[in-house]
Amino acid sequence: MTNPVLDFIEEHADEIAALGPENEKLGKLTPRAAEILRQSGVIKMLQSAKYGGSEAHPAEFAKTVMRIASLDGSSGWVSGIVGVHPWEMSMMPAQLQEEIWGEDHDTWxxxxxxxxxxxxxxxxxxxxxxxxxxxxxxxxxxxxxxxxxxxxxxxxxxxxxxxxxxxxxxxxxxxxxxxxxxxxxxxxxxxxxxxxxxxxxxxxxxxFGRFLNGSQLADSGQTDPCFGIPFTTAFPLGITSAVIGIAEGALNAHLAYQKTRVQITGTKVKDDPYVLFAISAAAEEIKASRTAILDNVTFFYDKAKRGEEVTFEERAASRRTQVAAAWRAVRAMDEVVARSGGNGMRMDNPIQRFWRDGHMGLAHAIHVPGSVFHAAALLDIDVTPPPGPMLSMI
Missing domain, CATH: 2.40.110.10 (Butyryl-CoA Dehydrogenase, subunit A, domain 2)
Known part of the structure; x- marks a missing residue:
C-alpha cells in the first residue's frame, strides 16, 4: 500500500527534526513546521474525498503520525490530534462541512x-x-x-x-x-x-452518543470503511500513535548517540553487553506497541469493510490495547534514556526532549488505565454493562 504522505514526510525528515527545538521555544509549531504538515496532507488523510481528503486506511495514518513524532514529538502530536478531526467532521451535517471546507479543503x-x-x-x-x-x-x-x-x-x-x-x-x-x-x-x-x-x-x-451508537455514520452517507471504526478507537489512535512515535524517536536518538559514546569507566557502549541487552529489549517493546496499535485499528477497519457491527466488548478491548501500548512504549523509552548517561539529559540532546514529550503524552486522559482496564476485565467475566463512570473512555 503506497503512502504518498509518508513519502513526503521522509523527504522533509531532517527539516522536521531540526524545527523541534524552535517549536518548543516558541510554545507552538512554527509557521514552517505547520506548513510542512499542511503540504504533506497528513491532516487530510482521514478526510472525506468529497473535500479533497484521502479516506486513507487508519493504519496508514497511524504510521505517518508515528514517523512524524519520531522526528519531533510536538509535530507528531498535532498531526495525530488535528488529523482525527476531519474524520469526525466528514460525518457531520452537510451544511457544516460545506461551511468549513467549501472554499478551502485545507482548513484545520x-x-x-x-x-x-x-x-x-x-x-x-x-x-x-x-x-x-x-x-x-x-x-x-x-x-x-x-x-x-x-x-x-x-x-x-x-x-x-x-x-x-x-x-x-x-x-x-x-x-x-x-x-x-x-x-x-x-x-x-x-x-x-x-x-x-x-x-x-x-x-x-x-x-456525542450518536457517534458511539453508529447513527451519525448511518445518517452521513459515508461508506468508506475508514469511517466505520469506533470513535473511541479513532480519536485515541492519533494520540497513542504520537506517543509510540516519540518512543521510537528516543530510541533512534539514543542509538545515534551510543555509536561513539565511551562511558566514564572507559568502556565503549558497543562493548557493554548489559547496555546492549537493554537496548534490544526496549526496541522490541516499542516495536510490540507499534504492532499492537496497527493491528488493533486494522481489525476494526476490516470489520467495517465487511459490514459487521462492533460490540461494546470489542470497543473495551480496543481501548485496553491502546492504553497498554502507550504505557509499554514509554516504559521501554525509560530504559534506554536511563542508559544514555548524564549527557543525554543536556538540553541540546534530543533524547531529553523525547523523554519529556513521551511522559507528557502518557498523561493524557485517554491513557489513564484504571477505568479502561477495570471495565475490560468486567466484560471479560461477563459483567455487563460496567458501571457508568467507566464508560466515558470506551
Missing part, C-alpha cells in the same frame, strides 16, 4: 472534546459558554470542536448529563495566550480556549 479544526461548556437552548440553536484546556495546535486552526453538556433555560446542566460536540468558527472563541507552560510537548501550543455567550445554530451541535 482544533478541539478538545471534554464537556467543559454548557449549551443553553434558545430559538434556532443555543447560547454557549465555557473554558477548555489543552487545545493542541489551536493557533493554526480556524474552527474548533468543543465538548459540552446540555443545560436548561437558566444554563444549569440537565441531569443526567448528555455530552455534545459543538463546532465553532475562530471568531467565536478566545485563545488564552501563556496558558501552555508544561514540561513536555511544549511545541504543541495546547492552550486554553474561552467561549462567552456565542450563538450556536442547531446544525453545529451533535450529540
Amino acid at each position: 479544526i482544533a478541539s478538545p472534546y471534554a464537556p467543559m461548556g454548557v449549551l443553553r437552548p434558545v430559538e434556532g440553536g443555543y447560547i454557549f459558554n465555557g473554558r477548555w484546556q489543552f487545545s493542541s495546535g489551536t493557533d493554526h486552526c480556524d474552527w474548533i470542536f468543543l465538548g459540552a453538556f446540555l443545560g436548561d433555560e437558566d444554563g444549569k446542566t440537565i441531569m443526567p448529563p448528555k455530552n455534545y460536540h459543538v463546532v465553532l468558527p475562530r471568531s467565536d472563541y478566545e485563545i488564552v495566550e501563556d496558558s501552555w507552560d508544561v514540561v513536555g510537548l511544549r511545541g504543541t501550543g495546547s492552550k486554553d480556549v474561552i467561549v462567552k455567550d456565542a450563538f450556536i445554530p442547531e446544525y453545529r451541535v451533535v450529540e
